[in-house]
Amino acid sequence: xxxxxxxxxxxxxxxxxxxxxxxxxxxxxxxxxxxxxxxxxxxxxxxxxxxxxxxxxxxxxxxxxxxxxxxxxxxxxxxxxxxxxxxxxxxxxxxxxxxxxxxxxxxxxxxxxxxxxxxxxxxxxxxxxxxxxxxxxxxxxxxxxxxxxxxxxxxxxxxxxxxxxxxxxxxx
Numbered sequence: 129x130x131x132x133x134x135x136x137x138x139x140x141x142x143x144x145x146x147x148x149x150x151x152x153x154x155x156x157x158x159x160x161x162x163x164x165x166x167x168x169x170x171x172x173x174x175x176x177x178x179x180x181x182x183x184x185x186x187x188x189x190x191x192x193x194x195x196x197x198x199x200x201x202x203x204x205x206x207x208x209x210x211x212x213x214x215x216x217x218x219x220x221x222x223x224x225x226x227x228x229x230x231x232x233x234x235x236x237x238x239x240x241x242x243x244x245x246x247x248x249x250x251x252x253x254x255x256x257x258x259x260x261x262x263x264x265x266x267x268x269x270x271x272x273x274x275x276x277x278x279x280x281x282x283x284x285x286x287x288x289x290x291x292x293x294x295x296x297x298x299x300x
Contacts, residue, residue, distance in 0.1 A: 176259045176267070183271045190278040197285040204292040211299035226298045234291050241284050248277045 177184075208227075215223045251273045258267035 172260070172262060176264065179264050180267070180271055183268075183275060186275050187271075187278060190275065190282060193282050194278070194285060197282065197289060200289055201285070201292060204289065204296065208292065208295055208299065211296065215299050223299050227295045230291050230295050230298065234288050237284050237288050237291075241281055244277050244281050244284070248274055248281075251277065 212224070212227070215227075251270045255267050255270035255274065258264070258270060
């Protein structure tokens with residue numbers, strides 16, 4: 129019986145070693161294929177980064193400008209709220225109505241900005257798809273569209289800041 133158990137254990141160990149060697153071999157081929165796919169995607173991504181470096185810098189500058197405009201709008205909003213409280217306490221309805229009319233313009237501008245942001249999202253999505261496909265000519269068209277739309281959003285934000293200045297001058 130002891131000889132039989134030893135024989136069974138030797139056979140099981142032999143099959144285990146042979147099976148693990150075969151499994152390692154198949155994993156290596158799968159790993160190599162996956163590694164090659166990752167390397168090709170990475171090289172495509174770095175090639176796109178080189179290609180669109182200037183455009184990325186322009187987008188970054190536009191984003192910084194938008195952030196500065198947002199800070200300016202928030203500061204002016206604080207001043208406007210203080211002036212609104214004073215006008216409300218003094219019962220100055222004409223000033224409040226004039227400020228409300230100017231504010232309605234900003235509401236319409238906000239709707240336009242929302243639509244522009246949606247266009248930016250779709251253009252960025254198309255840009256990413258074209259870069260993944262390796263079509264840099266079409267991707268260039270989409271990134272130029274993104275830059276144009278972000279510039280338009282900043283122009284709308286400048287108009288909003290101007291309207292806030294008008295509201296401040298009306299309420300003072």
